[in-house]
Amino acid sequence: MIEIAIEKELLGSHGKMPLHVTLSIEDKSFVALSGQSGSGKTTLLRILAGLENARGTIRVDGEEWLNEKYMLAPQQRGIGFVFQDYALFPNMSVIENLLFVRQDKALAQHLLKLIEMDELAQRKPNTLSGGQKQRVSLCRAMMNHPKLLLMDEPLSALDPLMRTKLQHEILTLHKEFETTTIMVSHDPSEIYRLSNRVIVLNQGNVIQDGDAKSVLLKTQGSQKFSFEGELLDIIKVDVIYVAIVSIGQQIVEVVLDESEARELHVGSVVNISTKAFAPVIQTSKR
Amino acid sequence: MNRLSAIVTRIEGEQNLHIISFDFQGVPLSMMGLDLPFGLEIGSHVILGAKPSHIAIAKELQGVLSYSNQLEAKILRIENGTLLCSILLHVKGIALQSFITRRSSERMGLVEGENVTVLIKASELFVLEVLDV
Known part of the structure; x- marks a missing residue:
């Protein structure tokens, strides 16, 4: 269980904007975080990762990550982070990128096999396509068995076909490892396919919280x-x-x-x- | 768009499929729909909608029809176009509009002042708005 109760003052497009989020997230759940740009989604992920400070508390399985006096360092939190722009080490091969996180060859090979990348293990990132690079980042994020996987629009730079493929692979990894996941996404098909809960932020506040269908289905009376x-x-x-x-x-x-x-x-x-x-x-x- | 003010009298459900029955000035109406509109329950006051192109007209009606919604109406005005015809009807004190082909209107010999039956399928009647939510 992840319990979040944080506050932070952000500078939004309309001046100062308070980010104010109180959430409980069940273990093993897959949460999609949605909302217009500038609503505070990325900041929330960064606060969870320990890359930014905030007032309040973050408690993960009873362990304090943040409180009024203390902020646990990012590397001690047990977090996997997948960015939109891959962030792989260009001088290392695919498998070296994974082993850099943890020297666990069996896990690295297992992960690469799961997403059908095992044959490309010795390749350098600059010889891979965008979709392949993002699959490597995803595997790398899983290497230290994270308690929490954070993904910031991981598929938005990819073409629709590659997106669908990666959505299936994210789902495969989630089923196998059951890692509690929070993913920033704007794509309704992605949110519907992957998440079991959608949280919509607006101006730093949670304005919607429910399953994909109840949040995304736009209705007018009985018009579906x-x-x-x-x-x-x-x-x-x-x-x-x-x-x-x-x-x-x-x-x-x-x-x-x-x-x-x-x-x-x-x-x-x-x-x-x-x-x-x-x-x-x-x-x-x- | 045609608007009818009605009260919900019955809700039948099967998973997320529903048949909702209404009372419109003493005339029973019903529609089929998926998840119930927000706030709708028995006794709710709703505005129902029906597109003019979804309103059929019958004259000297005999036999049985599958149309769930059958309303007695009077033709107020007929506006003829080249191909289509817009018919303004009076039902229980409100005006309804129907678009039918001009050929149908002529085949039926529709004239202003005449009594007819308005027909709307349950799949084509919808809830525009739930009031007092």
């Missing part, structure tokens, strides 16, 4: 198929109106009646929703 977009145009066709809306990288059309067409303003942010029964789903042709 809901998106936010920008209203680009409204065109009258025969006796109906057609709204053109941009959602993500796509343009969609929605039929309106006259009163809706009158009330909506081109350029505004709109919510498009329908019941879960209406959409048709097919394998993408692309």
Whole structure:
């Protein structure tokens, strides 16, 4: 069990912003930490890792990592940290990067085998792809059997295909080692696939805390198929109106009646929703 | 968008699938949905929604239909386009709009002032808003 009750004053984009987080995290859980940039996610990870100080307490399995008088050094906390930019030693081979953390050859080989990297053990990091480098960082973070694995947007620099592959590997490692994990992520599919709890920070405060579906599913009344977009145009066709809306990288059309067409303003942010029964789903042709 | 003010009278559930029944001015209505909208319970006052393109019209209705929602209505106004037709209906003191093809309107010989039946499938009726949450 990890018990966190910390406070720290941060300098946000709108001036001073207090980070104020009180959380209990169960052993073996996989927590996704989400929220807009500048909401305090990375600072929270750094405080947990001992890379930054804060007021308050952090207690892990009864052991004090932080209290009013004391701050346990990062290397004594038993933490694995995976950064977005890999942070591997370029002059060491894959296996040397792992053994640098702990001289446990059997564990290093086991980890590399789990994520299908055992054949690349002697390679230097600069001969690896981004996805391969991140798999090595992940294994390295697991080398000292961490009590807590912290990952700061570990997959955000990777292409979608590689992301999916690494999500499966993170899941494989989590199942095998059952390491309590906190991962910063913005990707709904990643959060849904990996986490059993999602915490959303906003302006330094926890604003949502629940399972992936209850936090991420955007609903409007009984409408389960809901998106936010920008209203680009409204065109009258025969006796109906057609709204053109941009959602993500796509343009969609929605039929309106006259009163809706009158009330909506081109350029505004709109919510498009329908019941879960209406959409048709097919394998993408692309 | 059509809006009907109604009261929740019954909730039946099977895992996260639900059938919710409503009372709309003495007329029973029902819809199917997944997880219940936040705050919805028996006795809740809700605003139901239905798109004009999801409202069918029947005249001199006979036989039995699977439509869960059948409301007696009067045609207030018919606006003909080239292909489509917008029909304004009066149901229990409120106005509902239906889009049907002009061909259907002509085939049925719909005229203003006429009594018809409005039909809405349970999968197409939805909760727009739960009031007093």
